[in-house]
Amino acid sequence: MLDKERIPKHVAIIMDGNGRWAKKRGQIRVKGHNEGMKALREIVKHSDILGVKYLTVYAFSTENWKRPVEEVTGIFKLLVKYVASELDELNKNNVQVHIIGDWSKVPEDAQESIKKAINTTANNTGLVFNIAINYGGRAEIIRACNNLIAEGIENITEEKFAEALYTANCPDPDLIIRTGGEYRLSNFLTWQSAYSELVVVDTYWPDFTPAEYEKAIEIFQGRNRRFGGL
Ligand code: IPE
Ligand code: IPE
Ligand code: MG
Numbered sequence: 001m002l003d004k005e006r007i008p009k010h011v012a013i014i015m016d017g018n019g020r021w022a023k024k025r026g027q028i029r030v031k032g033h034n035e036g037m038k039a040l041r042e043i044v045k046h047s048d049i050l051g052v053k054y055l056t057v058y059a060f061s062t063e064n065w066k067r068p069v070e071e072v073t074g075i076f077k078l079l080v081k082y083v084a085s086e087l088d089e090l091n092k093n094n095v096q097v098h099i100i101g102d103w104s105k106v107p108e109d110a111q112e113s114i115k116k117a118i119n120t121t122a123n124n125t126g127l128v129f130n131i132a133i134n135y136g137g138r139a140e141i142i143r144a145c146n147n148l149i150a151e152g153i154e155n156i157t158e159e160k161f162a163e164a165l166y167t168a169n170c171p172d173p174d175l176i177i178r179t180g181g182e183y184r185l186s187n188f189l190t191w192q193s194a195y196s197e198l199v200v201v202d203t204y205w206p207d208f209t210p211a212e213y214e215k216a217i218e219i220f221q222g223r224n225r226r227f228g229g230l
Contacts, residue, residue, distance in 0.1 A: 002050075002214050003221050008174035010054035011047065011217075012196070014188055015040065017180025017204030024204075030074035035206035037082050044086075046210040047127055048093055050217070054128045054170050056100070058188050062136030076110040079133070083113035087120055094126030100166035101135030102143075128170065137190025140165055167192055175220045177213075179205045197223050 015036055022032030040057065047055045060075060090097060097117040104111070114133070144164035148156060162168065172192045176185070181202040185193060199216045201208070 002218050004051070006221050007051045008217060008220055009052070010056070010171050010173045010175075011052050012056040012058075012173035012176045012189055012193075013043070014058045014176065014178040014180075014186065015205040015208075016178060016182060016186075018206060020180065021204035021206045029071055030078070032204075032206060033071075033075055033078050037078055039206050039208050040082075041086060042210055043208065043213055044090070044095065044127070044129060045093070046213055047129075048095070050214070052127065054130070054173075056130040056132060056167075056170075056173060056189070058132045058135065058186075060101070060106075060133050060135070061187055062101075062134055062139050063187060065134075073107070076107045079106075079110045080113045083117050087117055090117070090129070091120055091124065094124045095121060095129050096124045096126065097121045098128060098130045099133055100130050100140070101133045102139065103133050105134050130167070130170065132188070135166070136187045137185075137193075138187060141191055162191070165191060172196065175199060175217065177201065177216045179203050179208050195225070195227055197225065 018032035018036040019029040
């Protein structure tokens with residue numbers, strides 16, 4: 001049974017398996033991304049219901065540019081569609097949208113949608129919803145180093161370093177869920193995941209439901225987090 005008193009504060013999700021979901025059905029990969037967007041809608045809503053305070057989702061990695069141009073274009077078109085269809089609801093639910101990653105490199109119309117989503121929800125006080133777009137953990141670390149050098153910092157501490165990351169002001173993820181069955185992080189939250197609990201499920205992302213989400217949190221609740229202690 002899910003313990004409502006011990007809901008992880010920050011859940012991060014590697015939304016993987018869209019392509020395989022589509023392939024299994026003889027459909028093009030972008031169809032899988034489209035269905036994945038619907039799954040995301042439900043998971044955001046359910047995060048709020050459960051009392052998760054921070055939700056971070058991996059939407060596009062710094063390595064995903066290696067994919068065929070039609071797929072990359074399709075993914076960013078879906079981002080525009082997602083914002084158009086979901087922004088009102090997100091805003092009504094008091095969700096704050098943040099983007100982690102270098103979104104200055106994404107197509108112009110997607111940048112416009114991102115700006116709109118950030119600005120519309122900037123004063124909201126509910127769920128912090130971080131969408132990782134053109135995000136890579138290594139790129140994030142190098143960017144933080146360069147920013148700190150540019151500021152002329154002389155003594156770097158873990159705290160100051162964490163504040164130079166995209167996730168400044170967010171606690172580290174308690175739980176990282178990966179759908180699609182692969183046991184790897186694929187450059188996601190490299191610094192922040194040091195003590196995260198990992199739960200991998202075989203379900204492809206478009207099939208991931210709130211019930212499965214609760215099951216993953218139950219697994220998390222059964223773990224003994226020691227942080228190096230006893
Ligand atoms: C994850 O699904 C979404 C993105 C990387 C944008 P994939 O597209 O990686 O799906 P699979 O892993 O090929 O099934
Ligand atoms: C990770 O999935 C990135 C996202 C879910 C956005 P990938 O499908 O890109 O990861 P690999 O290639 O299997 O490691
Ligand atoms: Mg994949």
